[in-house]
Amino acid sequence: MSRAASIKDVATHAQVAVGTVSNVLNNPDRVSKRTKDRVLQAIDELGFVRNDAARQLRAGHSRTIGVVVLDVGNPFFTSLVRAAEDAAAMNGSAVLLGDSGHDANRESHYIDLFQEQRVQGLLISPVGDVADRLEALRQRGVPTVLVDRRADEDRFSSVSVDDDAGGYLAARHLLDLGRRKLAFVGGPLSIRQVSDRLLGARRAVDEVDGATLEILDSDGQSVLAGRGLGNSLVDRGAGDMPDGIFCANDLLALGVMQSLTMMNGVRIPEDVALIGYDDIDFAVSAVVPLSSIRQPTDAIGRTAIELLTEELDAQHPQHRAVVFTPELVVRHSTAGADAPH
Amino acid sequence: MSRAASIKDVATHAQVAVGTVSNVLNNPDRVSKRTKDRVLQAIDELGFVRNDAARQLRAGHSRTIGVVVLDVGNPFFTSLVRAAEDAAAMNGSAVLLGDSGHDANRESHYIDLFQEQRVQGLLISPVGDVADRLEALRQRGVPTVLVDRRADEDRFSSVSVDDDAGGYLAARHLLDLGRRKLAFVGGPLSIRQVSDRLLGARRAVDEVDGATLEILDSDGQSVLAGRGLGNSLVDRGAGDMPDGIFCANDLLALGVMQSLTMMNGVRIPEDVALIGYDDIDFAVSAVVPLSSIRQPTDAIGRTAIELLTEELDAQHPQHRAVVFTPELVVRHSTAGADAPH
DNA sequence: TCGTAACAATGAAACGATTCAACGACGGCG
DNA sequence: CGCCGTCGTTGAATCGTTTCATTGTTACGA
Numbered sequence: 001m002s003r004a005a006s007i008k009d010v011a012t013h014a015q016v017a018v019g020t021v022s023n024v025l026n027n028p029d030r031v032s033k034r035t036k037d038r039v040l041q042a043i044d045e046l047g048f049v050r051n052d053a054a055r056q057l058r059a060g061h062s063r064t065i066g067v068v069v070l071d072v073g074n075p076f077f078t079s080l081v082r083a084a085e086d087a088a089a090m091n092g093s094a095v096l097l098g099d100s101g102h103d104a105n106r107e108s109h110y111i112d113l114f115q116e117q118r119v120q121g122l123l124i125s126p127v128g129d130v131a132d133r134l135e136a137l138r139q140r141g142v143p144t145v146l147v148d149r150r151a152d153e154d155r156f157s158s159v160s161v162d163d164d165a166g167g168y169l170a171a172r173h174l175l176d177l178g179r180r181k182l183a184f185v186g187g188p189l190s191i192r193q194v195s196d197r198l199l200g201a202r203r204a205v206d207e208v209d210g211a212t213l214e215i216l217d218s219d220g221q222s223v224l225a226g227r228g229l230g231n232s233l234v235d236r237g238a239g240d241m242p243d244g245i246f247c248a249n250d251l252l253a254l255g256v257m258q259s260l261t262m263m264n265g266v267r268i269p270e271d272v273a274l275i276g277y278d279d280i281d282f283a284v285s286a287v288v289p290l291s292s293i294r295q296p297t298d299a300i301g302r303t304a305i306e307l308l309t310e311e312l313d314a315q316h317p318q319h320r321a322v323v324f325t326p327e328l329v330v331r332h333s334t335a336g337a338d339a340p341h
Numbered sequence: 342m343s344r345a346a347s348i349k350d351v352a353t354h355a356q357v358a359v360g361t362v363s364n365v366l367n368n369p370d371r372v373s374k375r376t377k378d379r380v381l382q383a384i385d386e387l388g389f390v391r392n393d394a395a396r397q398l399r400a401g402h403s404r405t406i407g408v409v410v411l412d413v414g415n416p417f418f419t420s421l422v423r424a425a426e427d428a429a430a431m432n433g434s435a436v437l438l439g440d441s442g443h444d445a446n447r448e449s450h451y452i453d454l455f456q457e458q459r460v461q462g463l464l465i466s467p468v469g470d471v472a473d474r475l476e477a478l479r480q481r482g483v484p485t486v487l488v489d490r491r492a493d494e495d496r497f498s499s500v501s502v503d504d505d506a507g508g509y510l511a512a513r514h515l516l517d518l519g520r521r522k523l524a525f526v527g528g529p530l531s532i533r534q535v536s537d538r539l540l541g542a543r544r545a546v547d548e549v550d551g552a553t554l555e556i557l558d559s560d561g562q563s564v565l566a567g568r569g570l571g572n573s574l575v576d577r578g579a580g581d582m583p584d585g586i587f588c589a590n591d592l593l594a595l596g597v598m599q600s601l602t603m604m605n606g607v608r609i610p611e612d613v614a615l616i617g618y619d620d621i622d623f624a625v626s627a628v629v630p631l632s633s634i635r636q637p638t639d640a641i642g643r644t645a646i647e648l649l650t651e652e653l654d655a656q657h658p659q660h661r662a663v664v665f666t667p668e669l670v671v672r673h674s675t676a677g678a679d680a681p682h
Numbered sequence: 683t684c685g686t687a688a689c690a691a692t693g694a695a696a697c698g699a700t701t702c703a704a705c706g707a708c709g710g711c712g
Numbered sequence: 713c714g715c716c717g718t719c720g721t722t723g724a725a726t727c728g729t730t731t732c733a734t735t736g737t738t739a740c741g742a
């Protein structure tokens with residue numbers, strides 16, 4: 001329980017100056033083998049471990065990067081975190097993780113915290129309006145890369161997916177199957193990803209005569225929320241059911257699917273065609289394998305880190321907005337079946 | 342891009358001493374309203390943000406706790422991380438996250454890193470043999486709580502689940518259905534959780550005359566690995582198939598299920614009864630809703646943090662080993678069906 | 683009017699690492 | 713023999729905060 005050994009203790013023990021110990025650690029070639037060995041032995045004997053706080057106080061910044069995600073439970077962000085971790089580990093730094101849970105207050109709290117920690121850079125998938133705060137950070141030399149949200153290229157780099165295009169893809173696919181009475185399940189619409197997907201879907205529907213799009217606002221993005229919405233759909237009776245449903249994410253879609261097929265005997269895709277978004281691993285192993293819109297998650301994570309690294313290295317970095325295009329994955333939940341009747 | 346404002350800059354700007362600024366921040370009541378307002382205004386004008394490195398250098402420790410998990414992608418750990426985050430946020434600290442990916446080297450790397458960061462405490466789900474390193478940490482006043490591994494109570498607190506009991510539950514359930522030719526799917530067996538589950542299963546099988554247990558070692562814990570093993574099972578021909586399969590986790594089980602039902606026409610549970618482990622969210626929405634063994638993940642996360650907090654607060658903490666008992670969840674993949682024939 | 687509490691504010695010391703100007707020892711060269 | 717350059721080592725200064733003994737101010741009671 002005794003106080004941890006400092007570089008000074010090591011110096012005393014090895015009978016050298018503190019500067020020499022520091023050199024052994026940071027510039028080994030400047031030190032003769034004899035003294036180096038002696039110092040290393042002292043370090044070993046005392047179990048000395050560098051105090052990073054002192055280091056970064058001197059250096060003016062830490063060796064961590066901050067990552068603020070909307071939800072660590074979401075596979076999309078999990079993959080981002082993993083990519084960030086790997087990249088950080090490469091150059092001996094670590095990741096400070098914050099889960100905002102779609103809550104602007106928590107998000108703000110994490111930005112504060114990370115700023116106090118003097119993170120080198122920030123990866124954030126923003127909830128609230130944080131542009132000003134991030135701008136302030138940027139001016140102090142802390143670059144930020146926005147994830148899953150397109151940014152003004154003058155100020156930040158960003159990596160995002162074209163959600164409008166994804167929404168269009170999904171709705172268009174349902175329409176191509178001959179479905180006309182579509183429903184969009186997702187919410188809250190205040191989340192930009194959700195509203196963009198809806199926008200794209202609306203665009204597709206507007207292109208086809210006689211096609212309609214009903215909006216079912218869910219409060220949450222969970223399987224449970226989807227199940228609830230599915231039940232309320234069934235309660236309306238068969239005549240009033242849509243024949244194509246587009247869910248803003250796969251969890252919702254799986255919930256809707258459970259409700260319709262398992263609890264209420266609605267056939268997918270015969271009665272209702274169903275498509276989700278994100279193409280999570282489990283989409284393929286659902287009751288009815290789920291069609292979905294795939295986002296290149298790994299590429300997004302890698303790219304985000306690349307952009308951040310660029311900004312960290314360059315003096316006057318070019319900001320870049322990388323936009324990935326999502327991809328339609330057709331499975332049984334929309335496959336082959338013609339429109340009902 | 343100018344250097345960040347320090348407490349000294351604030352002091353100058355507000356025309357007070359540095360100690361006063363510090364007091365405004367840490368002991369507001371000791372400062373008169375007049376000066377406090379002046380200081381706060383200066384802080385605002387300069388955009389001053391505390392430098393936590395200096396703070397913790399003085400304090401001797403950081404305000405972070407380290408969490409090392411086997412795999413952030415695993416929902417079990419995700420829930421742990423979330424619990425840790427919430428608890429940390431409560432008292433103004435943050436979580437440093439490390440994903441060891443079942444790799445002892447990476448694990449060791451993270452312990453080093455976190456030690457340099459002077460984390461207040463450590464939550465770890467260990468891969469390699471790290472007892473000595475953790476013991477060294479403990480002696481320096483950095484408490485550790487082991488997650489998902491039972492620890493010697495003299496040295497560490499731990500939170501775990503009785504995997505042997507879980508394995509027994511699963512196998513016993515299959516035997517109770519009348520199945521006799523069981524297979525255990527999981528690996529690598531070097532992972533203690535996996536081998537314990539196998540041990541429990543073996544115990545159950547040994548209790549029943551004429552029951553056999555075949556071991557299918559998988560190299561990985563993914564849906565894909567499960568699918569591969571499922572395919573190789575089918576290749577052996579119908580006569581050589583087990584009639585009950587116990588998978589060491591749900592991902593494997595879902596993979597096996599996909600392979601058997603969708604690609605090879607084997608009926609679950611009629612031909613083969615299947616049970617997984619972990620009861621992840623998706624178990625219920627599989628092609629055939631999957632029976633599983635549920636671990637109380639939230640309680641585990643919360644308890645881990647509680648134990649850590651206890652150790653942080655107490656001078657001479659009692660170490661405690663909390664063991665949760667898993668629970669059988671019966672769904673269609675093992676439901677009702679009698680043995681084949 | 684003086685003494686003394688109570689309260690505010692001060693500023694130097696300490697935390698532990700890194701950096702860098704300065705120093706000593708040594709060898710080679712003229 | 714003296715000069716110079718190289719190499720290895722030294723130790724003081726620095727980073728930004730907190731802490732705490734000290735000083736200054738005010739008000740109040742004797």
